[in-house]
Amino acid sequence: MRDRSLELLRKFVASDFPVSIETLCEEFKLSQRTLRSEIKNLNDCLMNNEFPIIETVRGKGFLLTLSKSQMIDLMGLFGSDLKDEFYSRDERIIDLVLDIALGQNKVFLYQKEEEYKISKSTLDEDMRRLRTLLKEYGVEVLSIPKQGLVFEGKERIIRTMLYSLVNKAIDNVALIDNIKNQSTLQQIIFKYIPLGIINEINQIYDQSISSSEENLYRKNRILFTGIWMVRYNMGFYVKNTNWVRATENAPNGLHVFVTAIFEQFGLAPDKNEFNYLVFMLNTFNSKDMNNSVEWAQAQILSIQLIQYVENTTKIPFSKKEAALQEGLYKHIGGLLNRLRYDTQFANPMKGNIKSNYGEIYKAVEGFSKVMSTTLDKEITEDEVAFLTIHFSTSLSELNQEIEYCYRAVVICNHGVATGKLLAENLKELFNIEVLAVLSSRETELINKLDVDLVFSTVPISEVSKPLLVIDPIIKRESKEVIYNFLNQNSDCKRLISHHENATQMFSSILNLMEKQDIKITKEIYSDVEEIFRKNRLSFNTREIQPMIKDILKDTDIIIQAKASGWEDSITIVSKPLLDDGTITDQYVTAMIDTVKEFGPYIVIGPHLALAHARPEEGANRLGLSVATLEEPVNFGHETNDPVKIIFCLSAIDSFSHLNIMKNLIDLINDEEKIDQLAEVKSEEEFKQVLFG
Incomplete structure (x- = not known):
């Protein structure tokens, strides 16, 4: 019997329940x-x-039912314990790694x-696939005489590779599950990372970080710590010594852990390994961006991502912009940090996310x-799938607030009462809003009405809308026909929101609080937002928050500044904010x-820079200034230099x-507007071009 047939048989022997054909096709390719x-x-x-x-179990899949004696006879026939010892190719590869x-x-x-x-040819194919897999991580496997198989690559990359493969294999099962609940892959993993170590790490986590937290971040941290410990005890160390700066803002609980x-x-104490582990564990969480130099880049990317996904999917994610942007902002902040050190999350839910939220996943991708x-x-x-989760959560919230409907006109020649009955049935059964009931003599009115579909009891011609x-x-039997018609014209659906727009009310409450000398902190803003949400009152954050034209004064605009270099350009553009006390010298x-x-990360687009620092480094209040440069300056950005316009944001x-x-x-x-702004000769002309 071929290896694939044996693997398939083993799958049925190991399962006490029907296995669907979709699961089998995906697993065995x-x-x-x-x-x-x-x-x-x-x-x-x-x-x-x-x-x-x-x-075949109807509607469920395939099932092999064996008695205990039949199981023993079957194992005897194939010469191995099919339930416990015979490894599939994926299991052999994990075991090899x-x-x-x-x-x-x-x-x-x-x-x-x-x-x-297995045969030599089968193992050769396993090794070929293993080498292909490792190539994605920049790791090679070598066969050295007297030493056997060894990995060649940077130690931090090897650790990341191990974490990624193990995390995917463990899937969504808790790390401390009893051995009887574990799959064969999990049993292989815990052969090399003993459950005793995992349990002890878990207890330390309870004592130093949280005993109630039970989420993906906790699991990632415990798993990575177990892999790190085994490699560290084997004498493998990272050589990079730049972890100290990266761990300055890590939570104190991680240092204690x-x-x-x-x-x-x-x-054995090792400062470099200590800082490395703190850094890596800190990347397994959404980042507190208030203490990050990358906060502006993370915000720009999160806003651009929402706009891109909304335009691609036509789903109105901007209606959930505040919560969605905050979640993406924190996740992207952590992602930027991980990218800098070539470490990214493994996501065991990736397959389910791609299957259930395919449209959103493709847009994020x-x-x-x-x-x-x-x-x-x-x-x-894996990271794309994590970002998709944020959108799928917002989609679920949107679906609770929003319904879709079609707007239609009914053409009926059987009398007004019959036409109204058809209209009411369409509304009741299919959520169709019927705007008018007309006779066949009134078809010229159809194109004058704001409708998407036409339902008629008689054939009519010269209608530009779906009929x-x-x-x-x-x-x-008519219902199926109507359902198919609606599905074919799904792009005609309209959104109906049951939330009342209360933007003005929200803004008035915030203004009233400010008049009472109450500082609007992030926490207060979120509390008011939550009250509105619970009472099904929606508001548009874009109408509440200030725009550039609201805060950019004439005195904040510098035209045709002469800068000797990029440092000088930052000093020049920050001067208006420094002079009026918006920022301090420390901020500059x-x-x-x-x-x-960190390099020219503030060059955010072609010929455009946004100078900024962390809020706690000297930002006293919200402010913005801008300078056009007589001679563009280079920041060292590969694609967006030279900079012609530089903003300073506090x-x-x-x-x-x-x-x-x-x-x-x-x-x-x-880019055309940037070129126009770079050439203006006065503050007034700058504002005219910028604000249109």
Whole structure:
């Protein structure tokens, strides 16, 4: 029997429930036709040896039912314990990876051939696939005489590769599940990363970070710590020493956690490894962007992503913009940090997300290619899936608030009463709003009405809108015809929101609080927002938050400034905000220092820069200034230099300036306007061009 047939048989032996054809096709990478052929061959073999056959369970899949004695006889026939010891190709590859990376003994191919009970050609194919898999991570596997199989690559990349593969294999099962609940893949993993270690790390996490937290971030941290510990104990160390700066803003709980890991497991102190582990564990969470130099870049990308996905899917995500942008902003902040150090999340839910939210996933994937170009780093499918989760959550909220309807006109020649009956039935059964009931003599009115579809009891001609001819009484068979007609014209659907727009009320409440000398913090803003949401009152944040024209004064505009270089341009553009107390000298120094340390990340578009620093580095209030440069300056950006216009933004929180960021995004996308602004000769002319 072929290896694939044995793997398939093993799948049925291991399952106590029907396995769907979709699951089998995806797992074994087979078409339904080929899969059915394999099952037929298996059944022939089973019948020839007087075993029960694999049966089809209607609507559920395939099932093999064996008694205990039949199971023993079947295992005897094939010479191995099909339920526990025979590994599929995916399981063999995981075992190979972990044995090479975490095993205590040298790994030789001939030994693995005997252990797996497979032929040399089969193991050769396993190795070919393994090398292809490792290539994605920049890791190679070498076979060295007397040493066996070894990995070649940077240690931090090898650790990331191990974490990624193990995380996908573990899937959504909790790390501390009993052995009886584990799949074969999980049993392989815990052979190399003992459950005792995982349990102890879990207890330390309870004591130092949280005993109630139970989410993906916790699981990622515990799993990565287990992999790190095994590699560290084996004498493999990271050589990069730049982790100290990256861990400055990590939560104190992470430092306590890593300290306890070193102490309780008796690990030899190593400052570089300590900082590395703190950094890596900190990347497994949404980032507090108030303490990040990348906050502006994260906000620009999150706003652009929402706009891109909304335009692509036609789903009105801007109606949930505040909560969606905040979640994306934090996630992208963490993503930017991970990209800098070549570490990205593994997402065990990726397959389900792609299947259930395919349209949104494809849209996010489309923008991820733009991000990859901008950041010069590849965004993985796993990270795309994480971003998709934020949109799918907003979609669920939208679906609770919004209904779709069609607007139609009814043409009926059987009298007004019959026409109204048809109209009411269409509304009741299909959520169709009928704007008018007309006779066939009034068809010239159709094109004058704001309708999408036409339902008529008689054939009519010269109608530019989709038309369906139906009986005036909707019968059972007519319903299917109408459903198909609506599906064919789904692009005609209109949105109906049950939320009352209360933007003016929201704005008035905030203004009243400010008059009472109440500072509108992020927490207060969120509390008021939540009250409105609970009472089904919606508001447009774009109308509430200030735009560029609301805060950019004439004195904040500098025309044709003479800058000796990029540092001088930052000093020049920040002067109006410095003079009126919006920012401090520390803020100016911080803007220059972060460019020196992190590069030209403030060059946000062709010939356009946005100078900024962290709010706590000297931002006293919201403010914006701008300078056009007589001679463009180079910041060192590969594609967007030279800079002709530079803005300086002072932001005191993560939400009050979002409209300003949207205005700047519009400017990024309008290179012609940037060129026009660069040539203006006065502040008034600058405002006319900028604000249209």
